[in-house]
Amino acid sequence: xxxxxxxxxxxxxxxxxxxxxxxxxxxxxxxIDAKGKxxxxxxxxxxxxxxxxxxxxxxxxxxxxxxxxxxxxxxLLGMYSIQEAAAQIPASLFTALGGKMVLDACAAPGGKxxxxxxxxxxxxxxxxxDINKQRLNxxxxxxxxxxxxxxxxxxxxxRQAGMLNRKFDRILLDVPCSGNFAGDDQWxxxxxxxxxxxxxxxxxxxxxxxxxxxxDNGEIVYSTxxxxxxxxxxxxxxxxxxxxxxIQKIDCIGSSGLTEVSGRKLDATVALCRRLWPDVTQGxxxxxxxxxxxx
Amino acid sequence: xxxxxxxxxxxxxxxxxxxxxxxxxxxxxYLLNPRLKKLQSNFYYAGxxxxxxxxxxxxxxxxLLNMLLPVAANKVVIDPKAxxxxxxxxxVFGSGIVKVMGSKRKGDSSLVLNEYGExxxxxxxxxxxxxxxxxxxxxxxxxxxxxxxET
Numbered sequence: 001x002x003x004x005x006x007x008x009x010x011x012x013x014x015x016x017x018x019x020x021x022x023x024x025x026x027x028x029x030x031x032i033d034a035k036g037k038x039x040x041x042x043x044x045x046x047x048x049x050x051x052x053x054x055x056x057x058x059x060x061x062x063x064x065x066x067x068x069x070x071x072x073x074x075x076l077l078g079m080y081s082i083q084e085a086a087a088q089i090p091a092s093l094f095t096a097l098g099g100k101m102v103l104d105a106c107a108a109p110g111g112k113x114x115x116x117x118x119x120x121x122x123x124x125x126x127x128x129x130d131i132n133k134q135r136l137n138x139x140x141x142x143x144x145x146x147x148x149x150x151x152x153x154x155x156x157x158x159r160q161a162g163m164l165n166r167k168f169d170r171i172l173l174d175v176p177c178s179g180n181f182a183g184d185d186q187w188x189x190x191x192x193x194x195x196x197x198x199x200x201x202x203x204x205x206x207x208x209x210x211x212x213x214x215x216d217n218g219e220i221v222y223s224t225x226x227x228x229x230x231x232x233x234x235x236x237x238x239x240x241x242x243x244x245x246x247i248q249k250i251d252c253i254g255s256s257g258l259t260e261v262s263g264r265k266l267d268a269t270v271a272l273c274r275r276l277w278p279d280v281t282q283g284x285x286x287x288x289x290x291x292x293x294x295x
Numbered sequence: 296x297x298x299x300x301x302x303x304x305x306x307x308x309x310x311x312x313x314x315x316x317x318x319x320x321x322x323x324x325y326l327l328n329p330r331l332k333k334l335q336s337n338f339y340y341a342g343x344x345x346x347x348x349x350x351x352x353x354x355x356x357x358x359l360l361n362m363l364l365p366v367a368a369n370k371v372v373i374d375p376k377a378x379x380x381x382x383x384x385x386x387v388f389g390s391g392i393v394k395v396m397g398s399k400r401k402g403d404s405s406l407v408l409n410e411y412g413e414x415x416x417x418x419x420x421x422x423x424x425x426x427x428x429x430x431x432x433x434x435x436x437x438x439x440x441x442x443x444x445e446t
Contacts, residue, residue, distance in 0.1 A: 037411070071442055076382060125331060127334075137444075140340045141441055144344050144356055144357060145357070145441050147357075147361065148343075149326070149328065149358075150331070153340040154339055166334075
């Protein structure tokens with residue numbers, strides 16, 4: 001059996017019939033930098049046809065463009081960022097971000113850090129970590145481009161977040177993952193279940209370390225662009241059973257999280273997670289966790 | 296913060312940074328809010344990046360240019376075609392200039408703005424700003440630099 005067929009059969013057993021997906025480019029308007037600039041009209045004047053994405057507050061699909069949307073003056077002046085539609089979901093799931101202490105544990109290249117800062121109105125503090133110093137250059141460039149002033153960036157592995165001795169009100173865990181085939185023709189030929197299992201272990205280590213930095217009543221949003229349950233539902237099941245976290249209901253597109261994987265029954269609350277099979281977005285998984293204070 | 300203040304003076308602006316809320320790391324300068332100031336320790340990047348000194352020369356950030364925009368005396372507004380060429384790294388010809396504010400003196404620095412008054416970068420005034428055929432503002436830094444940094 002080919003590697004591709006193996007994964008297609010796997011998805012079928014999980015309840016999804018495989019179909020090829022062609023993604024359109026998406027952008028997110030930065031509310032602070034684009035304020036009062038009539039950005040959609042300006043971009044239309046450049047030959048960029050946008051379509052509002054109904055489930056996102058500031059997301060637009062690029063239906064057609066005469067110019068490279070990553071090279072316009074408006075982009076370079078920080079008025080918008082190029083960000084895949086599903087990737088715009090996690091940061092939007094936090095409640096009341098203004099003035100909060102936020103951790104973006106796997107931050108580079110920074111799309112979600114910029115979005116968090118925008119949602120925070122450049123208030124509070126974002127501590128952004130990434131293990132890869134080269135990718136931090138890209139993050140720094142984006143922070144400068146979008147005039148972000150509330151972030152502090154460290155070249156630290158998220159599995160060592162505790163060394164900062166800080167408590168966070170909100171933690172974004174957009175963890176390194178195996179990815180998915182949407183938008184990547186070679187994905188099926190590069191990935192194996194061994195990769196998936198290795199990534200799942202790293203993700204659990206990140207969850208464990210960062211959960212120890214979460215304030216009472218704090219929120220974690222966990223996301224991956226992997227379709228593999230080991231990196232998604234199984235990790236969430238593990239987190240609620242081992243880290244004292246509870247899964248929260250979220251208002252988000254997609255289907256319910258799987259509560260049975262390969263005959264293994266998971267906690268019923270895992271259904272509150274959202275799984276986005278590739279369609280109008282890339283494949284994605286997102287879950288919001290909370291730590292209720294001890295009585 | 297002397298390099299920043301000297302740079303501002305070249306644009307005809309006076310700006311003073313409170314050392315309480317600034318940080319320097321590896322000859323890079325940052326403006327920090329009070330909460331960041333308390334947290335700063337061995338960071339890679341923090342707050343608002345203001346610029347860097349490399350080989351004794353100060354290179355401003357676009358954040359600094361934007362901070363200077365309301366207070367800088369020297370500004371040149373250019374038309375859309377000249378704006379596009381400018382962010383591609385090209386110099387500004389006299390024919391592309393719509394409006395000049397402040398100095399017209401050769402050798403002075405000036406912010407370069409688009410038709411919306413947004414700062415695209417800065418350059419040196421190289422010759423009489425009234426001449427259409429000649430380079431009038433030599434491009435020193437433009438926002439297209441964000442793309443060039445990636446390659």
